[in-house]
Amino acid sequence: MSDDRDEARQRLKAAVHYAVGRMCQRIGEEHRRELSRQVVAAIAETTFRQCDIFAKDLEAFARHAKRSTVSSDDVKLIARRSTALSVYIHNKSEELNQEQRNLKKKNTGKRKSRDTEESRE
């Protein structure tokens, strides 16, 4: 049964490698230099291993807050080591909250206008 586990892991690694490859190609084009296949593979492998560290940290932070669901607060903690990164993640989180608030307002707006139309009939 551990073969399924290995297969899943291999597929994940491949997915990471593919995404990393596309990003490296884009960045190489922008800077007019090519990143060798070994570099792409090395970045993909490093990213994969870094996810292990991120995941364990996220889990520990959530558990420390007596939660079993990892939240955006936990992600903000992960980004604490670099100020620029921390600011970026905080801003992204604010953006997401704003989008969700806008979405809620849109939906309640639609419902209200539908109600008034029905009452007119």
Next chain:
Amino acid sequence: MAEKDAEVGFKKETVSKLLSEFFKEDKTRLSGDATLLMTELLKIFVQEAAVRSLKQAESEDCDQVDVEHFEKILPQLLLDF
């Protein structure tokens, strides 16, 4: 469709599965917001790795970015994350 490739990054389904793979407890879950933020974070991680390697190669006047350039920037990259 040309607009689509403005931003190349990870798919949030991939990120979700990737992180879940490494959780120690079965009951640990990832919220939607956390997944989106981690998708951003990982994109930055890869971008930093690539751009720093590239700058290293440029500073050494190399045409191609090789593993040796990546190896030189790796320690600081890991410290920054």
